[in-house]
Amino acid sequence: MEFKPNTLYHVYNRGNNKQKIFFNYGNYLFFIKKIEKHLLPHCDLLAYCLMPNHFHFLNEPKEKTEEKEINKAFQIMLSSYSQAINKQQNRTGSLFQQHTKAKMLETENPLYAEICFHYIHQNPSKAGLVKEIERWEFSSVREYALLGNEKLCNQEKAHLLLNIPKDGNEFLELSRQVLSEEMIERIF
Template sequence: MQFEPNYIYHIYNRGNNKQLIFFNDENYLFFLRKIRKELLPHFSFLAYCLMPNHFHFLVQVKDVSHSSDDFKSSDDFSKIISNKIAILLRSYTRAINNQENRTGSLFQQKTKAKCLNDYYSSMNEYVTACFYYIHQNPIHAQLVKKIEDWKYSSFLDYANLRNGTLCDHELALEIINFDEINFLEHSRSILNEKYLKGIWM
């Protein structure tokens, strides 16, 4: 994975062979704590959703000057961040393998990171589509009837139904085309297929 400071990425992975990666509420909470430890120093989170067998992050890479790690090139920078993602997934896998008395990989081998800055003048539209898509995931998977019924996404925070602190709300308002007053209505709208196709590797 290649990462550049201040660029925006849709990061995602799923269980190996589409297997479950979260088995109970504590698993979701443990994963979120790991995200804070390993990724938050390097990413500003715009949105996230944890699903039973996969996850989505929408993030902006923090500026080089905000990193505490010493690196000499953009390749070093990418390696550091990629390694942090790998540490997150490895440590979580160890915990789940111990919990479930299993062995082997839990996630697919390669985590995907689609850079949404590639679209230049249309970047905001792609970022906005990704933002809403991530929050609509539980509806599309028929896990809940209403978006607000799914606990493990950033939707509740943006809807002012929870005071979550993982996502940078001020940054999201600068980047994403969403109306706070009509947020609930817009979150349930049908998304443009053109932009949805562009948020994947």
């Protein structure tokens, strides 16, 4: 994956053959610990969502972090998670698809990063897992809505770069708005 400083990226991957990557509640928590340990030293995470068979991140490389460090962090994070899940599920082979995607968001129009931010949070609702986005526990939506204690995201940077309201209710109202398919195509 290619990463440049001062650039926002939509990073995503899914289970091999679209299979599950999270099998129980503890798997989600374990993956969050992997994010904290391996990814956060190298990237500012602005949004995330962990779904049963895929994940999404909106992140920005930290200043003076080299591309190879970020790639290595993703490799270690996904590999160590896969090994643990393979052992837990008594399975072998690749858990994730071969290539994690990192889509650089168009910098000439900051609206695309904002669309990506809200798309990530709307994922569980669109998939029918919850009716209200804030009910999904494994997403940064609860951080921005001020409903949880988890603090993975650099909220200050998100508020600054993406014009995200600091008020939890205003944030939820904005984040629940429907995105058009044309808008969503720009972030993939």
